[in-house]
Amino acid sequence: MTRLEYNRLIDSFSDRLFRYALKLTREHNWSQDLVQEGLAKLWIHRAKVTLDHAPAFLYKVVYNKMIDDTRKNKRTQLSGVVPEKSIQASAALEHKDILEQAFGQLDDKQKQIIMLRDWQGYSYKEIGEILDYNESLVKVHLFRARKKMRAIINQLNTIQTSYNENQ
Amino acid sequence: MKINKLNYETFVIDYLEGQLSADQRQAFERFVEDHPEVRAEMDHYLQAPIMTEDERVVYSQKAKSKKRGSVLYWVLGGVLVLMLGTGVWMYSSTSAAAPEVPVLRPMQQEDTRVLPLANEDKIVKSLESEMPQEVVQENWPIESRKTDAKTAGVPLQIAATGDPESEKKDNQKPAAQTDVIDQLNQPLYASDTDQAEAVAAAALLVAENPITKTLQVESKMMSRAQLPAIQALAGVSTPVGLNEPRIVELVTTIMPRNKTTVKKKSGWRKLITPQSYEDIDLRSALVSQTLKSAVEDTENAFVPEILLTK
Numbered sequence: 001m002t003r004l005e006y007n008r009l010i011d012s013f014s015d016r017l018f019r020y021a022l023k024l025t026r027e028h029n030w031s032q033d034l035v036q037e038g039l040a041k042l043w044i045h046r047a048k049v050t051l052d053h054a055p056a057f058l059y060k061v062v063y064n065k066m067i068d069d070t071r072k073n074k075r076t077q078l079s080g081v082v083p084e085k086s087i088q089a090s091a092a093l094e095h096k097d098i099l100e101q102a103f104g105q106l107d108d109k110q111k112q113i114i115m116l117r118d119w120q121g122y123s124y125k126e127i128g129e130i131l132d133y134n135e136s137l138v139k140v141h142l143f144r145a146r147k148k149m150r151a152i153i154n155q156l157n158t159i160q161t162s163y164n165e166n167q
Numbered sequence: 168m169k170i171n172k173l174n175y176e177t178f179v180i181d182y183l184e185g186q187l188s189a190d191q192r193q194a195f196e197r198f199v200e201d202h203p204e205v206r207a208e209m210d211h212y213l214q215a216p217i218m219t220e221d222e223r224v225v226y227s228q229k230a231k232s233k234k235r236g237s238v239l240y241w242v243l244g245g246v247l248v249l250m251l252g253t254g255v256w257m258y259s260s261t262s263a264a265a266p267e268v269p270v271l272r273p274m275q276q277e278d279t280r281v282l283p284l285a286n287e288d289k290i291v292k293s294l295e296s297e298m299p300q301e302v303v304q305e306n307w308p309i310e311s312r313k314t315d316a317k318t319a320g321v322p323l324q325i326a327a328t329g330d331p332e333s334e335k336k337d338n339q340k341p342a343a344q345t346d347v348i349d350q351l352n353q354p355l356y357a358s359d360t361d362q363a364e365a366v367a368a369a370a371l372l373v374a375e376n377p378i379t380k381t382l383q384v385e386s387k388m389m390s391r392a393q394l395p396a397i398q399a400l401a402g403v404s405t406p407v408g409l410n411e412p413r414i415v416e417l418v419t420t421i422m423p424r425n426k427t428t429v430k431k432k433s434g435w436r437k438l439i440t441p442q443s444y445e446d447i448d449l450r451s452a453l454v455s456q457t458l459k460s461a462v463e464d465t466e467n468a469f470v471p472e473i474l475l476t477k
Contacts, residue, residue, distance in 0.1 A: 017226070153215075
């Protein structure tokens with residue numbers, strides 16, 4: 001990958017990578033650090049990483065870096081685990097907020113799989129390469145993630161309905 | 168592979184996307200019939216929303232993350248620019264200090280035809296002082312000149328020395344014109360009568376009325392010694408030049424080409440020799456019938472007493 005290609009990739013892909021990190025961490029500064037870390041590693045390994053594989057490389061680096069940071073307690077916690085009571089507390093939700101709440105209830109693997117599948121359009125095989133999963137495991141995680149999201153959305157809708165009735 | 172409660176999730180997506188073989192599909196459908204809750208899970212999966220990106224969220228550190236050219240390239244570029252700048256400065260400084268290279272121009276022949284009128288009197292006097300004292304007067308008396316002139320058939324108005332009538336006429340002429348006549352009547356070379364002839368021819372050419380009085384060209388060709396005389400005789404304010412087309416045409420048409428030798432040993436010779444028309448010998452014009460005819464047409468014109476030919 002040349003310097004020009006690298007800079008063009010930043011223009012075209014860094015926003016999505018940042019949103020990916022932000023979805024995982026829910027922290028702006030942490031997400032920026034993760035993206036910078038990923039881009040720095042891509043530059044280091046630019047001789048081995050082609051332009052086509054650069055996005056997958058960045059997703060993987062960002063995710064691994066997030067895991068490392070979490071393990072080292074540099075960050076307090078992953079924001080993915082949203083307490084159940086928070087769902088109850090924010091009863092007046094829009095549809096988009098409900099989706100975000102449901103997405104936040106997923107674990108990191110499930111989030112990644114959904115983002116990689118829905119945002120990037122990766123195949124199960126490509127997602128498996130990024131997450132070091134086999135294709136069948138990706139499908140299982142994806143099935144569970146969507147099933148879970150739907151369940152949470154149904155739950156939130158129920159809460160929303162009862163909230164509106166109480167109002 | 169038998170589909171059971173532990174592995175059915177592996178087949179769900181493939182079943183929904185039609186990726187299972189016929190046997191697997193039948194086996195999966197039998198499993199779903201036995202487990203209605205799996206059908207509900209599948210419905211949840213199908214009803215799950217597709218996540219979309221919030222494109223308002225952007226990465227704000229793009230500029231910092233981009234890579235610019237290597238420092239080495241920047242250093243090399245800077246050095247190159249510095250070298251170029253130094254070179255330009257040195258070139259400009261040396262160019263400013265270097266002496267100006269003279270521009271070679273083709274040599275121009277000195278325009279000797281230009282005659283400053285202001286200095287002509289001095290030039291004539293200095294040249295006259297250099298003239299030899301030998302005269303033809305002793306060897307060629309005035310009476311002989313008159314006879315020769317009549318023999319030549321050239322009607323001249325003679326202002327001969329010693330002729331009372333002529334002297335009277337001379338006294339009536341302007342002083343400048345008298346001086347010219349005296350100059351033209353100066354003793355000529357005894358040994359080189361061609362020069363005298365040339366002087367006379369030049370005087371005749373300029374004194375010839377139809378030509379000289381209509382000429383207003385500047386004199387660049389006429390000899391220095393003859394110029395004041397020509398001016399006075401022609402009665403024109405502007406000196407007449409031999410390069411004037413009509414004069415040149417006249418002289419060249421009557422000029423025998425075999426008499427174009429120009430002697431350079433004598434300063435007087437140089438004075439009366441056209442400088443840019445060296446092949447024009449006024450001596451030839453002296454004996455020309457064409458010239459005679461021109462003079463005859465202007466008998467009333469003033470013609471100094473000179474010997475036209477021997």
